[in-house]
Amino acid sequence: MLEHYHNINSVCAQKVRIALKEKGLDAKEHLLTLRGDQFDPAYLKLNPNGVVPTLVHAGNAIIESSLILYYLDEAFPAPPLMPKEPLLRHRVRQFNKLIDEYLHNSCMILTFATAFRPNFLKLPREAWLAEVNKSPLKRRAEYKRSVIEHGLDSEFVIDAIDQHKKLLAWMSVSLQSGPYLAGANFSNADCAVIPYILRLELLKLAGMWDRQAAIGDWWARMRERPSVKAAIFDRMTESDWAPFRNLAPDPWPKVEMLLRAA
Numbered sequence: 001m002l003e004h005y006h007n008i009n010s011v012c013a014q015k016v017r018i019a020l021k022e023k024g025l026d027a028k029e030h031l032l033t034l035r036g037d038q039f040d041p042a043y044l045k046l047n048p049n050g051v052v053p054t055l056v057h058a059g060n061a062i063i064e065s066s067l068i069l070y071y072l073d074e075a076f077p078a079p080p081l082m083p084k085e086p087l088l089r090h091r092v093r094q095f096n097k098l099i100d101e102y103l104h105n106s107c108m109i110l111t112f113a114t115a116f117r118p119n120f121l122k123l124p125r126e127a128w129l130a131e132v133n134k135s136p137l138k139r140r141a142e143y144k145r146s147v148i149e150h151g152l153d154s155e156f157v158i159d160a161i162d163q164h165k166k167l168l169a170w171m172s173v174s175l176q177s178g179p180y181l182a183g184a185n186f187s188n189a190d191c192a193v194i195p196y197i198l199r200l201e202l203l204k205l206a207g208m209w210d211r212q213a214a215i216g217d218w219w220a221r222m223r224e225r226p227s228v229k230a231a232i233f234d235r236m237t238e239s240d241w242a243p244f245r246n247l248a249p250d251p252w253p254k255v256e257m258l259l260r261a262a
Helices: 012-023 041-048 065-075 086-113 118-119 125-132 137-155 155-176 188-202 211-225 226-233 238-245 251-261
Strands: 002-006 029-033 055-056 060-062
Touching: 002 012, 002 060, 012 041, 012 086, 012 226, 041 055, 055 065, 060 065, 060 155, 060 211, 065 188, 086 137, 086 155, 086 188, 118 125, 118 137, 125 137, 137 155, 137 251, 155 188, 155 211, 155 251, 188 211, 188 226, 211 226, 226 251
Parallel strands: 002 029
Antiparallel strands: 002 055, 055 060
């Protein structure tokens, strides 16, 4: 039996939901709000980092979204989401390593600096600081404190933009050799990257790849893929869309200026 602890808007949970759909797997769902329930002692026993997703298979907790993708492919090998060729398998792991080590925090920085910041600023500073400081991952708490206070003027924003530029550059090169990020077939590289491209789009930052036709074509195809529609777009309610509906100020002019300065 599979169980999946997740949140609809979590980029890490979205990639796992895509993989589950690709493999035709059903999992009992536990939907977290991420408004403090991720720090519930019972959940922290499953995932000490207090983040989503967590996959439970036959009573065993599997954590870290990229590792969950690899686990699913080993435990449920058909259809495969890892290429057979060693170089392409390496490419899949490269994309996941970039996301794990750099891009995920960069995505969080840009999201909290724009879409999530207004709701925090409605609270007294002591209240939102107390919420941010609950995270067991202290570096993430530091990022959040900075971008909630300073928005896109935070010291962490330029590097966050640079990490997204690196992802887009890798994608552009990879798509020269096939329609997907690791060759001729949809893979865990695509599962992993899709939520981050969607997040850029939701943050009105799609201009970052508007001159890269291969990425635009890939993204158009990914948006229409049944697993992506079922795992993300069909699941998002109005409350899930709400933080991204009316971003004010529009982040793109500031980000475009930073891109040109770089």
